[in-house]
Amino acid sequence: MTNTLTTVRIRCVQLSPIIADPEHNIRQIELEIAGAAQDNVDLLVLPELATSGYSLTPEEAREAALPADSPLFLRWQEILGENMSVVVGFCEDGGDVVYNSAVALTPGAPPVVYRKLHLWDTEKLVFTPGREDPPVIDTPAGKLGVVICYDLEFPELPRSLALRGADLLAVPTNWPLLERPQGEHAPEVVQAMAAARVSGLAIACCDRSGEERGTRWTEGTTIIGPDGWATGEMDQSGRHDALVTLDPERRRISERNDLFEDRRPEFYGRLTRS
């Protein structure tokens, strides 16, 4: 990020992957990458497990898994254009194990793969949790962090990515529909709004749509500015576009306050393990 205001066009596309049809899923992903490049999108985020669908048996997951060095990612890289970064959730073949992963593609750099750290419910029967820090990647749009779905429910994680320099956070998700009081955002959106505001971090959560093996999805795709408010609009095809402005001074929130400098880390107890 430079020392002036940067305005970034972010798009999330609420795809509806089909479990039995990876070719369909991959075709959809490629169409969206090509379309977003044409529309001058700076950051495109697609759902968690967009290549495979979510409600997989362990066998189906192994079957659908792609290696971290899949030639597919290089093909996608070729259609990115020169300015756009893309984050796509995929089912990763890790040899003996399968990961719930996301690949981040950015022009002129090798693909970066992140493996979900916090697994939700039956994911624990299918996937192995990651063992590495989430990435913070230099992109033309700013420094980009990546986490996946339930990861965002641990406020330590978006916070630590912001402290490591992230301007933007891409969050591929599959949010099962939960009950909530009338007039409220989905609870995961409340979480994302809070995480954005306390760290001056733009957060793009890309949910999926449709119904899958009895699970209904929240269809809660939300792009949140570094001020903590949701922004942009979704069209009828599930493409949510938003312009987000990254002001290098955005963490200076009053004459005497800065969101990071005001921290008192010596009083935050045992949040980490060294």
Added chain:
Amino acid sequence: MTNTLTTVRIRCVQLSPIIADPEHNIRQIELEIAGAAQDNVDLLVLPELATSGYSLTPEEAREAALPADSPLFLRWQEILGENMSVVVGFCEDGGDVVYNSAVALTPGAPPVVYRKLHLWDTEKLVFTPGREDPPVIDTPAGKLGVVICYDLEFPELPRSLALRGADLLAVPTNWPLLERPQGEHAPEVVQAMAAARVSGLAIACCDRSGEERGTRWTEGTTIIGPDGWATGEMDQSGRHDALVTLDPERRRISERNDLFEDRRPEFYGRLTRS
């Protein structure tokens, strides 16, 4: 907390302290303590700087300051009854310095004073920041944490209090009114909702009312259950009552997930300083 469901009656009273009239302020506080005891309230929370008002000059703050061992607190303790705990924000005389503090009173225990760690804007010209961890206090209603206003904007703090065992968090506040998109909660409420939900923590934020030296207040008093949703109702006198249920199993949020056990602290970077 026992191993069964506990239902706790929480009250916040959105007082309007007057800067030039500490006697009035103290009379109001005592009336509310006595009234809440009569109404079988378990936890009463009153605003930040309820004894003095907020927009103080350094001289006014010194003038209004009460020592941590003020006989007032012992008098309040006498009218608590046998089951109620009370948290009140006050201007503390720390000898050479003045603190923005809160006193927590609970039956049969000495008063506990907490000094605000994170100071907002011109508070930095008046108060000295605290140098001790926020308390977690055993009360008949459960384990009670205390922070003050801007403290809550640092997600590390409610999280670390929950990890230290807090069931309930009392947050005396004075929230200056900020613009926000239509239909949204005050941003500080979004913060509190997120902090509550990720840790299964009930949070009672007691704001103040009225206008003071050109500052309008949000009047955003909110009591949030451990599920992250606002609850209860405010009457016309600014008394907000809510019943909150503390289930010892509330952090077990699916067959295979627990909000605390699922943490991966080795990946949360440098959130703390040892």
